[in-house]
Amino acid sequence: xxxxxxxxxxxxxxxxxxxxxxxxxxxxxxxxxxxxxxxxxxxxxxxxxxxxxxxxxxxxxxxxxxxxxxxxxxxxxxxxxxxxxxxxxxxxxxxxxxxxxxxxxxxxxxxxxxxxxxxxxxxxxxxxxxxxxxxxxxxxxxxxxxxxxxxxxxxxxxxxxxxxxxxxxxxxxxxxxxxxxxxxxxxxxxxxxxxxxxxxxxxxxxxxxxxxxxxxxxxxxxxxxxxxxxxxxxxxxxxxxxxxxxxxxxxxxxxxxxxxxxxxxxxxxxxxxxxxxxxxxxxxxxxxxxxxxxxxxxxxxxxxxxxxxxxxxxxxxxxxxxxxxxxxxxxxxxxxxxxxxxxxxxxxxxxxxxxxxxxxxxxxxxxxxxxxxxxxxxxxxxxxxxxxxxxxxxxxx
Amino acid sequence: xxxxxxxxxxxxxxxxxxxxxxxxxxxxxxxxxxxxxxxxxxxxxxxxxxxxxxxxxxxxxxxxxxxxxxxxxxxxxxxxxxxxxxxxxxxxxxxxxxxxxxxxxxxxxxxxxxxxxxxxxxxxxxxxxxxxxxxxx
Ligand SMILES: [Zn+2]
Numbered sequence: 001x002x003x004x005x006x007x008x009x010x011x012x013x014x015x016x017x018x019x020x021x022x023x024x025x026x027x028x029x030x031x032x033x034x035x036x037x038x039x040x041x042x043x044x045x046x047x048x049x050x051x052x053x054x055x056x057x058x059x060x061x062x063x064x065x066x067x068x069x070x071x072x073x074x075x076x077x078x079x080x081x082x083x084x085x086x087x088x089x090x091x092x093x094x095x096x097x098x099x100x101x102x103x104x105x106x107x108x109x110x111x112x113x114x115x116x117x118x119x120x121x122x123x124x125x126x127x128x129x130x131x132x133x134x135x136x137x138x139x140x141x142x143x144x145x146x147x148x149x150x151x152x153x154x155x156x157x158x159x160x161x162x163x164x165x166x167x168x169x170x171x172x173x174x175x176x177x178x179x180x181x182x183x184x185x186x187x188x189x190x191x192x193x194x195x196x197x198x199x200x201x202x203x204x205x206x207x208x209x210x211x212x213x214x215x216x217x218x219x220x221x222x223x224x225x226x227x228x229x230x231x232x233x234x235x236x237x238x239x240x241x242x243x244x245x246x247x248x249x250x251x252x253x254x255x256x257x258x259x260x261x262x263x264x265x266x267x268x269x270x271x272x273x274x275x276x277x278x279x280x281x282x283x284x285x286x287x288x289x290x291x292x293x294x295x296x297x298x299x300x301x302x303x304x305x306x307x308x309x310x311x312x313x314x315x316x317x318x319x320x321x322x323x324x325x326x327x328x329x330x331x332x333x334x335x336x337x338x339x340x341x342x343x344x345x346x347x348x349x350x351x352x353x354x355x356x357x358x359x360x361x362x363x364x365x366x367x368x369x370x371x372x373x374x375x376x377x378x379x380x381x382x383x384x385x386x387x388x389x390x391x392x393x394x395x396x397x
Numbered sequence: 398x399x400x401x402x403x404x405x406x407x408x409x410x411x412x413x414x415x416x417x418x419x420x421x422x423x424x425x426x427x428x429x430x431x432x433x434x435x436x437x438x439x440x441x442x443x444x445x446x447x448x449x450x451x452x453x454x455x456x457x458x459x460x461x462x463x464x465x466x467x468x469x470x471x472x473x474x475x476x477x478x479x480x481x482x483x484x485x486x487x488x489x490x491x492x493x494x495x496x497x498x499x500x501x502x503x504x505x506x507x508x509x510x511x512x513x514x515x516x517x518x519x520x521x522x523x524x525x526x527x528x529x530x531x532x533x534x
Contacts (some may be wrong), residue, residue: 119471131405136415137437139402140528141495142467142475143483150465151485158463158510212466212505257485259436259492263463384463384485 008097009237009244012041012230019187019223027057029110033228041230042241050075050102052089075102082380086349087390091250093231110226111345121146150211152384153297156264160312167296168204173323175199178337181365218296220339245360249279249393256386267389268305275391283307288374289331290352293338325366335366349378360396403524410438423455425492436492457516459488466504500532
């Protein structure tokens with residue numbers, strides 16, 4: 001650990017507490033979150049000199065966000081690669097701070113997907129909008145987003161003998177964590193979940209199939225929500241209210257539907273070694289894994305790709321309640337309740353970083369004792385098609 | 398007859414593929430420089446970076462690489478189909494395409510990874526382009 005560079009840290013966070021926020025706009029959720037994340041950090045809006053923005057607000061990308069805040073940043077980065085955008089942007093913030101181009105950076109997210117009734121999972125190619133090379137080869141076949149992930153699950157089952165009950169372990173542990181997080185409990189109530197308590201593997205298997213082999217309780221919710229992060233240089237972090245959470249390794253990668261490719265391997269297999277190499281830690285040392293749980297299969301595949309176990313060995317790795325916050329086995333998984341049971345406004349990558357920071361500060365509602373190291377891994381796009389993987393390794397001060 | 402979303406034009410990468418579908422031909426691209434197979438259709442060879450791609454006709458036979466049976470799709474074009482199977486098909490010429498597996502009594506039971514399938518061109522209620530789907534051999 002001695003050789004790790006500690007050049008930039010997350011010093012302020014905020015998660016927008018509501019999952020149903022009628023009357024709010026995405027831009028307002030972003031701005032409120034930025035204000036509260038800055039308050040959490042002890043830094044001021046006028047300290048911010050770098051904006052990272054996915055343009056999910058109301059247009060203009062980084063220019064639109066900067067204008068709304070009336071900031072004149074020296075760095076604007078508008079990387080938009082789906083749900084892992086915030087991992088990519090965090091990597092870029094570290095790089096820009098290291099290069100001396102930025103000192104205090106903000107990342108923000110806001111979405112009113114639930115209030116707008118956006119069909120994220122059961123939507124698919126619509127055959128509307130401007131023609132494009134990929135849509136013309138996919139839209140006629142009615143592939144929903146869930147079906148794309150389900151195709152990965154089927155192949156994973158075929159290749160490695162993974163069973164539905166193995167995947168369900170992720171839903172069970174994640175729901176346990178959600179029941180301990182008051183914001184997640186309220187989310188499930190506000191979004192009219194049929195039940196909001198703990199669930200069993202059998203409950204998951206008994207829930208209806210949405211796209212074979214994935215069941216309802218293996219699918220993330222569709223919510224409103226958002227949040228923000230403040231990332232500061234080592235110098236600026238010294239002026240923060242709370243202990244910094246250091247960004248010690250980052251990796252970015254892409255993957256596609258390829259002729260002859262292995263659909264059970266995600267972009268994480270490429271991004272993780274880069275991040276672990278930079279951080280100089282090994283997967284088994286990590287206390288926490290915050291992994292984009294759009295669906296159970298996303299997590300199972302990515303755990304393997306990050307090196308927590310060998311490809312295909314997820315079914316054994318998942319045993320013995322490993323993923324629970326109070327398990328003796330590492331890593332604890334998605335301790336905020338995840339996309340499955342806390343929030344999923346469309347691009348969940350930001351929340352992976354927020355919960356990692358809460359854990360490494362000792363502030364989680366499902367706190368892992370003496371947590372030192374965490375990975376946040378976002379997956380953007382379609383796991384069984386074109387997608388991105390962004391890995392961020394974080395360390396306690 | 399089905400009423401699927403049609404490919405939309407102008408879209409110069411995929412237009413020859415769909416013109417082929419009108420003639421009952423399943424087309425893919427192969428590089429004249431390096432012989433690499435390219436799919437989905439595009440301008441550039443993803444193996445060598447060259448621009449000399451030729452259109453070839455597939456025999457239309459392949460295997461199911463993976464699939465899912467969609468039980469719920471909010472798109473009205475698919476609500477009439479009931480449960481239907483979306484799949485990646487590995488064609489014998491070495492390209493993988495997205496399609497549907499049709500012609501089975503119960504898609505939740507009668508489709509398997511590794512199953513041999515053959516293309517057929519499904520006429521649409523509206524629109525000029527028949528859609529290539531696959532039926533077990
Ligand atoms: Zn070539």
